[in-house]
Amino acid sequence: MILILLGPPGVGKGTQASRLTKTRGLVQLSTGDMLREAIANGTELGRKAKSIMDEGKLVADDIILGMIAERLSSPDCANGVILDGFPRTIEQAKGLDTMLVEMGLSVNHVIEMQVDENILADRILKRAQESEQVRDDDNVEVLKKRLKVYHENTAPIIPYYKDGGKVSVVDGMQPIEDVAAAIDRILNGQEG
Ligand code: AMP
Numbered sequence: 559m560i561l562i563l564l565g566p567p568g569v570g571k572g573t574q575a576s577r578l579t580k581t582r583g584l585v586q587l588s589t590g591d592m593l594r595e596a597i598a599n600g601t602e603l604g605r606k607a608k609s610i611m612d613e614g615k616l617v618a619d620d621i622i623l624g625m626i627a628e629r630l631s632s633p634d635c636a637n638g639v640i641l642d643g644f645p646r647t648i649e650q651a652k653g654l655d656t657m658l659v660e661m662g663l664s665v666n667h668v669i670e671m672q673v674d675e676n677i678l679a680d681r682i683l684k685r686a687q688e689s690e691q692v693r694d695d696d697n698v699e700v701l702k703k704r705l706k707v708y709h710e711n712t713a714p715i716i717p718y719y720k721d722g723g724k725v726s727v728v729d730g731m732q733p734i735e736d737v738a739a740a741i742d743r744i745l746n747g748q749e750g
Contacts, residue, residue, distance in 0.1 A: 559584060559638030560663060561745070562645070564716065565671030567704045568682045569730040570737060574671070575642040577738055582745070585635050588642040592625050593617060594693075612694050614703030616646055616711060623653040630657060646712045651719070668719040669741055671730035675705060 561584065563571040575586040593611060596604035607617050626644060629635060645651040658664050679698050686696040695704065719725050726744045730737055 559667075559745075560641070560658065560665045561638070562641045562665060562668045562719075563671060564668055564712070565730060566673060566675065566678060566708045567701060568678045568685065569671045569673045570734065571642045571671060573734060574737060574741055575640040578640050578741070581742075582638070584638045584640050586642055587626065587629050587635070587639050587644065589617075589622050589625060589644040589646075590642075592629075608694075612700070614695055614700040614707060616707060619647055619649040619653065622646075622650055623657075626654065627657055630661070645715060648715055648718060651715045665719065665722075665724060667744060668716075668725045669744060670716060670725055670727045671737070672727055673730040677731070678705070 559582070561578070563575055565571055572586075572588060572590075575588065578584055579586045593604070593607045597608050597611075598604070603621065607621075610617050622644060626641075630639065641654075645654050654665070679701055682696050682701050683698070686692050689696075695701075716725060728737055728740045728744070732740070
């Protein structure tokens with residue numbers, strides 16, 4: 559199972575992905591988490607990525623695709639993965655397809671999580687307050703840039719997947735449990 563969770567920053571992709579690892583035995587591949595780990599480990603990639611992330615911009619496609627290729631081919635991912643925060647550009651979506659074809663796989667579901675963007679700032683600030691480790695990019699100024707990048711670079715991949723009939727929409731404004739139930743209905747083939 560290859561599942562993509564798509565939606566603007568702060569919509570709750572990470573929360574839902576983390577739950578699905580427990581309920582479905584899937585592995586969560588979050589490119590944002592991988593990059594933050596590289597920063598924490600002080601690697602060269604981490605040093606390069608930090609300033610880009612702090613500005614709310616996107617890290618280069620080839621770097622991201624390299625990270626995903628390495629993880630996708632590891633044995634723990636054999637049961638399936640939830641892609642959280644990836645792909646974020648058409649190039650990444652195409653690169654993913656190429657990788658999957660080579661592995662005899664394809665994307666099974668794309669779940670677009672929609673949200674009223676006016677409340678995203680509140681959510682992001684809440685996340686910053688509640689989290690032990692405050693993210694440098696969790697502030698309103700960077701959020702605005704990340705939203706702009708989402709609309710310019712990431713939202714255009716929705717039509718790319720719509721052509722393949724793989725996109726389902728979930729209202730991310732609902733309570734976490736209701737979003738989870740809606741995602742479960744989609745994955746169980748009961749939506750609509
Ligand atoms: P996230 O945790 O998914 O919100 O990602 C935090 C930041 O990491 C983003 O604002 C980007 O700077 C970078 N990033 C994460 N995933 C990607 C990706 N797939 N492509 C490019 N940049 C990414």
